[in-house]
Amino acid sequence: MKRFVLLVVSIASLSAQVTFDRILNAGKEPQNWLTYSGGTSSQRHSTLTQITPDNVKNLELQWIFQSRSLERYEATPLVVDGVMYTVQNPDDVLALDAATGRVYWTYNYQLSPDARPCCGRLSRGLAILGDTLFIGTIDAHVVALDAKSGKPLWNAQVGDPEKGYAITHAPLIVKDKVIVGMAGGEYGIRGYILGLDAKTGKEAWRFYTIPGPGEPGHESWAGDSWQHGGASVWVTGSYDPESNLTFWGIGNPGPDWNGDTRGGDNLYACSVVALDADTGKLKWYYQFSPHDEFDYDAVQVPVLADIDWQGRPRKVMMWANRNGLFYVLDRTTGQFLSGKPFVKVNWMNGFDERGRPMKLASAASSKTGTLIFPGNQGGTNWYSPSFSPHTGLFYIPAWDNYSSLYVKQDQDFVEGRTFGGGGPRPTGPATKTGVQNFRGDEDIYGAVRAIDPKTGEKKWEFKMADVTEAGILTTASDVLFTGGHEGYFFALDARNGKLLWKSSLGGEVRSGPMTFMVNGRQYVAVDAGNSLFVWALRQ
Amino acid sequence: MMTAFPMNRSIVCVLLLASGALLAQHEYTATDIENGGRQYVNNCVYCHGPEGDQIAGVSLFQGRFKRAVSDDDIVQIIRNGVPGTGMPAQTGMNEANARTIVAYLRSAAAVPASTLTGGNAARGKSLFEGKGACATCHRVQGSGSRMGPDLSDIGMQRRAVELEKSLLDPGAGVLPQHRFVQVTPKSGPAVTGRLLNQDTFTLQLIDSQERLRTFVIADLRDYSVLKDSRMPSYKDKLSRQELADMVSYLVSLKGPNKP
Numbered sequence: 180m181k182r183f184v185l186l187v188v189s190i191a192s193l194s195a196q197v198t199f200d201r202i203l204n205a206g207k208e209p210q211n212w213l214t215y216s217g218g219t220s221s222q223r224h225s226t227l228t229q230i231t232p233d234n235v236k237n238l239e240l241q242w243i244f245q246s247r248s249l250e251r252y253e254a255t256p257l258v259v260d261g262v263m264y265t266v267q268n269p270d271d272v273l274a275l276d277a278a279t280g281r282v283y284w285t286y287n288y289q290l291s292p293d294a295r296p297c298c299g300r301l302s303r304g305l306a307i308l309g310d311t312l313f314i315g316t317i318d319a320h321v322v323a324l325d326a327k328s329g330k331p332l333w334n335a336q337v338g339d340p341e342k343g344y345a346i347t348h349a350p351l352i353v354k355d356k357v358i359v360g361m362a363g364g365e366y367g368i369r370g371y372i373l374g375l376d377a378k379t380g381k382e383a384w385r386f387y388t389i390p391g392p393g394e395p396g397h398e399s400w401a402g403d404s405w406q407h408g409g410a411s412v413w414v415t416g417s418y419d420p421e422s423n424l425t426f427w428g429i430g431n432p433g434p435d436w437n438g439d440t441r442g443g444d445n446l447y448a449c450s451v452v453a454l455d456a457d458t459g460k461l462k463w464y465y466q467f468s469p470h471d472e473f474d475y476d477a478v479q480v481p482v483l484a485d486i487d488w489q490g491r492p493r494k495v496m497m498w499a500n501r502n503g504l505f506y507v508l509d510r511t512t513g514q515f516l517s518g519k520p521f522v523k524v525n526w527m528n529g530f531d532e533r534g535r536p537m538k539l540a541s542a543a544s545s546k547t548g549t550l551i552f553p554g555n556q557g558g559t560n561w562y563s564p565s566f567s568p569h570t571g572l573f574y575i576p577a578w579d580n581y582s583s584l585y586v587k588q589d590q591d592f593v594e595g596r597t598f599g600g601g602g603p604r605p606t607g608p609a610t611k612t613g614v615q616n617f618r619g620d621e622d623i624y625g626a627v628r629a630i631d632p633k634t635g636e637k638k639w640e641f642k643m644a645d646v647t648e649a650g651i652l653t654t655a656s657d658v659l660f661t662g663g664h665e666g667y668f669f670a671l672d673a674r675n676g677k678l679l680w681k682s683s684l685g686g687e688v689r690s691g692p693m694t695f696m697v698n699g700r701q702y703v704a705v706d707a708g709n710s711l712f713v714w715a716l717r718q
Numbered sequence: 719m720m721t722a723f724p725m726n727r728s729i730v731c732v733l734l735l736a737s738g739a740l741l742a743q744h745e746y747t748a749t750d751i752e753n754g755g756r757q758y759v760n761n762c763v764y765c766h767g768p769e770g771d772q773i774a775g776v777s778l779f780q781g782r783f784k785r786a787v788s789d790d791d792i793v794q795i796i797r798n799g800v801p802g803t804g805m806p807a808q809t810g811m812n813e814a815n816a817r818t819i820v821a822y823l824r825s826a827a828a829v830p831a832s833t834l835t836g837g838n839a840a841r842g843k844s845l846f847e848g849k850g851a852c853a854t855c856h857r858v859q860g861s862g863s864r865m866g867p868d869l870s871d872i873g874m875q876r877r878a879v880e881l882e883k884s885l886l887d888p889g890a891g892v893l894p895q896h897r898f899v900q901v902t903p904k905s906g907p908a909v910t911g912r913l914l915n916q917d918t919f920t921l922q923l924i925d926s927q928e929r930l931r932t933f934v935i936a937d938l939r940d941y942s943v944l945k946d947s948r949m950p951s952y953k954d955k956l957s958r959q960e961l962a963d964m965v966s967y968l969v970s971l972k973g974p975n976k977p
Contacts, residue, residue: 548745584747602814605749615915617894619943643918665917681919 196309197259199354203420210696212258215304215349216563217652217693219418220483223565225694228656229701230716235658235670235680237717241702242280244273244711251689252706254304255349255563255650257312258695263704264307264326265711269300270316272324278697280713284329291318293340296347297365297597303415303690304349306357308377315346315359321375323357335380337361341595343368348415353425353456356383360412364430364476367407367598372416372427372452374459384459388412388429388447401442407592408441409433410448414561417481419494422511424453424462426483426496430476434600436544437472437587444469449477451498453513463513468502469535472544473526473585474555474603475502482566482573483510486632497632499564499575501557502526504536505630519635521628522558522579526551544587544601554583554623555603556646563650563691565659570673572629572638574651574659581623581646582606616645616665625663627651629676639676650691652703660703662688668705668712684712746821752893754822757815759875761808768969769831769877770823773804779826779877792820832879834962842967845960850952858971864928865912866949867896871973881968885961888949898948899923901933901941909933913943 195201197213205211205218209226216223230238246252248268256265263277270288275281294300294317306313311332312324319338324331337359338344343366351358356374364370370388375381388410390396400408409432416427432441432448449468452461468475482497488507496510503524507516515534526542543549562576583603590600607622618624625646629638647663659673668688669681686708694703704713746754758766762778770778785800786792796816799807808816846852852869853862859870872881883890899913899921911923911931921941922932935941952961 548747584745584750586745604747604814604817605753606747607749615895616917617897617913617943618916619894619897619945644916645918663918667918 195260197307199308199352202308202352210258211260212256212693212695213307214257214351215255215306215415216417216480216691219351219353219420221415221417221480221563222482222484222568223480223563223651223691223693224567224653224655226655227694227696227701228654229696230654230658230694230703231656232658232672232679234716238670238680238682238703238714239717240682241278241713241715243713244275244280246709246711248709250299250301250709251687252709252711253299253301253690254706255691255693256704256711257305257307258693259307259326261697262326263695264305264312266302266304266314268302268709269294270302270314270322272305272312272314272329274326274329277695277702278700286324286329286331288314288316288322290316291340294318294345295340295343295366295595296345296362297343299347301347302349303347306350306352308352308355308357311377313350313352313357313377315348315350317345317347319344319346319361321346321350321357321359321380323377323380333380335375335382337373337375337382338363338368342366343595347413351416351418351425352377353418356456358416358425358456360388360416360427362411362413362430364409364411364433365435365597365599366595367433367592368409368411369406370410370412370429372412372454372459374456384457386452386454386459386461388452390446396446399443399446401440404441407433407598408445408448409435409598410445411476412478413476414478414480417483417496418456419483419510421494422453422462423456424510425456426451426453426481426510428477428479428481428498430478431471431474434590434598435472435474436585436602437590437600438470438544439587439589442470445471449475449502451477451481451496451508453510465506465508465513465515465534467498467500467504467506467536469538471502472587473502473551473583475500475557476560477501478561479559480563482564484566484568486571488516488633495632497564497566497573499559499573499577499630501553501560503553503558505573505575505632505635507632507635517635520558521575521630521635521637522577522581523552524558544585546587548584548586548604550582550584550606552582553578554581554606555585556581560648562648562689565651565653566632567653567655567657567659567673569655569657570629570653571631571633572673573632574653574673575628575630576647576649576651576661577626577628577640578646579624579626580607580621618644627659627661627671627676629673641671641676641678647688649688649705652692652694654694660692660694660705662692662705662707664688666707668692668707682714684708684710686710746818746824750818750821751825753815754818754820754825755875757811757819758822761811762819763874765804768874770826778823779829779831781823781827789817789820789824792823793817796820826877829879832877832882832965834878834882834958834965837959837962837964837966839963839966839970841960842963842965842970845956845964846967849960850956850964855949863926864924865926869968869971871971873969873971874973876968878965878969881965882961884949885952885956885964887953888947888951892945892947898944899941900944902939903933904937904939910948916943
């Protein structure tokens, strides 16, 4: 009789819905990957330990899903109880058997011809709550799907694609809400973040990333520039249940490369905002790059952890920013704790007592061109970092020795057209897809940098000949997975950066790896080129 | 808490150099100029010629234009063409690429024309294949080595003054794609070849026997990408007349006929 009860419980848990409680406690079911970053604190760290530094060399390719899209694949799949959910660019959704890759169902999204995302017709992933999947689309809809059948449950238009509004990131679930933000920073949008009712798609709250008249921060925009100031959102945020705050990184102000018409700090562009998850009200913010002219979007995943800070436990947020600096903030109050360059930086030379960067007078876009480190793609970018509570290290996909010449031009706003105000110019050999690499030692390069968050010091690095747009996954067995432009997917020892295993996939790795377990076997998955690759230990 | 970082001296130097190298109305990088040279060869050279002077009244490398004054004017003309004339609109070219062409033109304008005139291309060909021993590294229309850059259409790609400079001071400007690499395996002799590609774990080269070879970096004792040129200077090897002949020959190399 006891055995029968156990069996029933087992079946029930297999078919259980993904409650928000499960999402909050995602670390307790490491066989699953329930959010874009693996949990609401976004550490992209798994407690699975079957794959170790000793046996990772025995990884064997299990299956490949070749998407029917030539667009680059930047998504991280979800896995729930043996079923994988992922996207096919731009906005199709698939359910696959996570162990074999066989497709259960496909949802083909009918995209509006008005969609005009600046930088790729793609989606970075999904969210799940209950039996419902959620995708934000590049024509600015949020669609809810039945996770068992792929049938749409509701479809809410939340932005105007003709004006450049789009969604490219995986939504975040907090309690009964689906949270999404608007991309479109190159089109002169006025960015916002929405909390939608997960059952209906109805808007529960809206936070404008550029304050309107009468709101604090509005004065940080000269004249009417706030109306077209960008401040987009295109990478998934995080959530802290203790403070009930949801954290989102905000993109660059527009026009991107010419700040003349938008005098002031341009809040909350290039900032992290902490919002009350029930109301969307701003609790605090920290601006990494005031009055940015270098495209330093703060579109990084906010990584939350409780660490020992100067002798006492502290609830922090760790952030490797596109502007080349690694930050530690108090995530409850937003207090600046530390900031330090992790790559070559020449636009600032320190912080004042409030944590505001001391920007050099020379660090301004100009009509003749200004040489700035890091360059336009940043010291890092949207690529997911990882924090391992096991090593205590923060891992950054970094670009170093990298600069751009920033040239500004006058540009008037025209609705639905790009609104850049100039552009960056390359200063070194190309970093584009598919070119042969002739670089020398002094040229730009990519690296995995392991940083001790307590000091901001580099503990080790793994240098790559080419740059990287791959996210990083760590596991509790101290294996680190990542890749790069060269098309390798590889494993490093998270303690010292030693190469443990590699596989050449033939396509650039531009996604964050994830791991899961089915029937007692640990798998690791990553997108490269336009395919999804899945490995497990040889049996 | 105020935290100041020590300013990296090398960064300061780079900034000073950058501001000192002001060209015309915009500042351009070496990469801009290189990319612009390629765009010029692909899009402009068949009408304007490698010296930029094939259209009457226009001398692109001397800054003589019929309509354009500013850099922005040139960009606009490249992209939109000049209606009613032979200057077509480069409709597929974005502004950034058009601007690299301007970078190339402005850069070229800063270099005076070659003074090596009166050369004889036939004599130059003999020098190329004989005394100069150029074919031991370079290939022209199917003969010669593949070790160095193929020069079959070098006359379309480079101005006479640039070819002269390459002969006299070959180390002055080695393009990244022409870099050589020297590798020393843990076992076996060192190998030098032209770098074809590299990644974190391997590198590819063509060696002096024209073999395409891949080396696993973990199996090397040492390797280095060479920034200097492997080509000898002909400054003291050829007379002034011989240099003029050689330039004349190289200028005559226009590659296969194209529509």
